[in-house]
Amino acid sequence: MESQHSKLSVIGAGSVGTAVAYASLINGSARNVAIYDLNTTKVEAEVLDLAHGSQFFSPSSVTGGSNLSVVEGSDVVVITAGARQKPGQTRLDLAEANTAIMRDLMPKLVKRAPDAVYVIVTNPCDVLTVAAQQVVDLPPNRILSSGTVLDTSRLRWKIAQLAGVSSSSVHAMIVGEHGDSEFAVWSTAKIGGVPITDWTDVDGNQPFTPGAREYLESETVHAAYKVIEGKGATNYAIGVSCDRIVRAILADSHEVLPVSGILNDYRGISGVAMSVPCVVDKNGIQRQLDFSMDDSELAKFHASAEELRASAASLGL
Ligand SMILES: NC(=O)c1ccc[n+]([C@@H]2O[C@H](COP(=O)([O-])OP(=O)(O)OC[C@H]3O[C@@H](n4cnc5c(N)ncnc54)[C@H](O)[C@@H]3O)[C@@H](O)[C@H]2O)c1
Numbered sequence: 001m002e003s004q005h006s007k008l009s010v011i012g013a014g015s016v017g018t019a020v021a022y023a024s025l026i027n028g029s030a031r032n033v034a035i036y037d038l039n040t041t042k043v044e045a046e047v048l049d050l051a052h053g054s055q056f057f058s059p060s061s062v063t064g065g066s067n068l069s070v071v072e073g074s075d076v077v078v079i080t081a082g083a084r085q086k087p088g089q090t091r092l093d094l095a096e097a098n099t100a101i102m103r104d105l106m107p108k109l110v111k112r113a114p115d116a117v118y119v120i121v122t123n124p125c126d127v128l129t130v131a132a133q134q135v136v137d138l139p140p141n142r143i144l145s146s147g148t149v150l151d152t153s154r155l156r157w158k159i160a161q162l163a164g165v166s167s168s169s170v171h172a173m174i175v176g177e178h179g180d181s182e183f184a185v186w187s188t189a190k191i192g193g194v195p196i197t198d199w200t201d202v203d204g205n206q207p208f209t210p211g212a213r214e215y216l217e218s219e220t221v222h223a224a225y226k227v228i229e230g231k232g233a234t235n236y237a238i239g240v241s242c243d244r245i246v247r248a249i250l251a252d253s254h255e256v257l258p259v260s261g262i263l264n265d266y267r268g269i270s271g272v273a274m275s276v277p278c279v280v281d282k283n284g285i286q287r288q289l290d291f292s293m294d295d296s297e298l299a300k301f302h303a304s305a306e307e308l309r310a311s312a313a314s315l316g317l
Pocket of ligand 1: 011012013014015016017036037038039042080081082083084098101105120121122123124125146147150178233234235238
């Protein structure tokens, strides 16, 4: 799977960064995995803990520290560094803090790893993709965010449970903002080639009623809140989702994934980063596919773009 000299760097050794590194080591996605964090004690301990499992990983090395030189030679850089929401802090306060981190980090990272593809996970990931693009001189295809890859996996799992099939047999997608205005593209959702609205269970019932679809979509959109309430963060599912993006880049697999990149006259939308199905290759986003949506989905798509445009404007982007 991995190319012989491939290098993944993960910025931020918190719950998400370490889950990305762990998934990549287990899957052998990169030959070298490096982790960088401002917190020296934490990053050194995380690197040691991961390295202690080396015997059981495919041949990969893991290094890291609090000196940015650890990212040199990276093919992919995944950014998970960021402030966490503190009690009483609004979403906007958090977005402002993480925008400042991104503006500071990106030029330093690009100086050290000029040829890498940058994958932004830190939230608000769509808006931070625009912020990152503004402070460095990289082609737009090389800066993307994990967008709704995780949300799509959450939706497919819920659909698969109701249908009694494997998640890998479900073809359905969440697009738009990675956040409250995201939505499911039901009009083209299928299970094993059967349109979801025609799906019949073994007793002859059709479980995907409008009410059921609304419920599944709402559960997906609000999934993170439930996890955060129970354990303080989401990390395992984003870890494997992000590793899938890393593998698509390093293996140049041309996999279609709903990552978020800046749109340029896409259905009349420009200057906003949001998720649409994209062909992912060694250079990041090879192209954003023009997928079909019905009228109500198209209206949601534009509404999501407007939400993102408003949040970017509130951050002065
Ligand atoms: N896009 C998604 O699907 C998705 C999913 C889950 C979490 N997230 C986001 O990922 C981010 C990280 O979450 P977490 O739970 O790992 O947080 P965390 O607090 O556990 O870890 C963040 C780490 O970033 C480090 N850090 C902060 N500023 C830094 C800087 N300037 N340089 C280097 N390191 C720095 C901190 O020391 C800390 O170790 C959050 O913004 C969260 O909202 C995104």
